[in-house]
Amino acid sequence: MYTQALDSPEAAAADERESERLERFQARIDRDEKIEPKDWMPEAYRQTLLRQIAQHAHSEIVGMLPEGNWITRAPSLRRKVVLIAKVQDEGGHGMYLYSAAETLGVSRGELIEQLLSGRAKYSSIFNYPTLTWADIGAIGWLVDGAAIMNQIPLCRCSYGPYARAMVRICKEESFHQRQGYEIMLTLSRGSAAQRAMAQDALDRWWWPSLMMFGPSDAHSVHTAQSMRWKIKRFSNDELRQKFIDVTVPQAEFLGLAVPDPDLRWDESAEHYVPGPIDWSEFHAVLKGEGPCNRERLEARRAAHGAGRWVREAAAAFAEKHREPPHAAPAG
């Protein structure tokens, strides 16, 4: 349709207006102004944000499952309440993020439908299993630690509703990261069996955590445009490096070995240099071939399916008890 119209003078004028609008939009971004829901924005900006916020929301919701797996088996009542509160926070993050996504014109219901039908993605990290209690520590320490690295720059994202949601989310994530590290610290100062449990968890979660930052910059298709729009502030590799530099000394403090025989400290660059990441695993998990992809989606579908009659009942009840418009109090 668009290309057909190119020949007409009206279309040429429209095209010019469009490019002016784009320039003005980019100028606002460059001035660090926040873009708000009712402001004009290029369709590609809206779509990029919608994809990213929805993926983020879905990740929070699916992310409740691997940790929820240990709520009933948490080894002390204190650990149990902290874990319940943490998983609940994740549900809350999902709610703010679905609300932020809704400001871009798609309802929560539609977004959830996309998740359940397998069309929408969520973070691949949640397709790994939680096999021992130490995994709850490792998730808090590494997975939430990596999430914070990714998310702190999003508090300055150009889209207002997303940036504001991220401020609150980051505060809670930082608490999650600390509780995870504290679990690891307790285990690493515990019995030989507990130390072995902690090491095993680090062995299994280290590489998937590094992959959470996404493909290397050379292979990241969205990075350049997202950085121009200030949706993204740092590249995948920059954030991954920052995470490694912060986390390796933490592992040393725990007395645990990072499972990377090639890991070395580069004195001149003042960075840790990791060995090569096995991207074939990343792509396999992304394609649905991870250890728990099937289980995670099935669990979400089961909850949604089992809740259908409940949602229908709530809607029917609300309909029966709706106040007629004339019953509203006057004045």
Add this chain to the structure above:
Amino acid sequence: MSAASESVRPEPSAEDRFEYVLRLADTSLIAGQRLAELLGHGPALEEDLALGNLSLDLIGQARLLLALAGRIEGRGRDEDALAFLRDAPDFRNVTLAEQPNGDFGATIVRQCLLDAWQLESYQCLTGSSDRELADIAHKAVKECRYHWRFSAGWLARLGDGTEESHARVRTALESLWRFTDELLTPDALDARMAVCGIGPAPALIRERWETRVATALAQAKLERPAHQHYPWHGKRGVHTEYLGHLLAEMQCVPRAYPGATW
């Protein structure tokens, strides 16, 4: 709180106090553990978070009460020793609390019947002659008010929602009703605690529970099931088969690593 005046109240034995506090503690703990199973699997995100809140409150109550029970007992058992290292026959929760979640309707019916009992019990216990118990009750009663609002609100939506939802909660109500007998049938310990001014007069709890539940059932367009005699009481350690499974899951880690700190 009881009719007996301060001066003639008998002193309760430590065994009685321990046993009585455990009934409250274990009921909150087991109900909280049941609700915790649901986190991430609720019918909608809002309900997921609300069920998590209920669970957090209940386990929070259990922690305070178990710690109190441990102090009364004086054998050095803390909240975790009492939660994780006792066997099913040593648990004193009411049987209703350990019933499985079933569908959301069954969860709501169980919670509603239990919330009404906890709310009325804690309301009375705010006036307990046991100061520590009264303090815990002051905190718990606020939480139980919210729990009741949640469960009674959902009972109304489900009971007066669709044909399917009505049928589901009616079935759950019929099946769970027998466990309410325990809530309203005092035993010798309940009677002794009432005389001491520690626990409420059992007749008062029955009357208030009946009124509260009758109102909720009416709003939900549900009929009160016929009385079902059920004398196997969890508060005396006689449980259903479900408790053993719940405890096997809940206690597995501390029991696999004796003496470890978590």
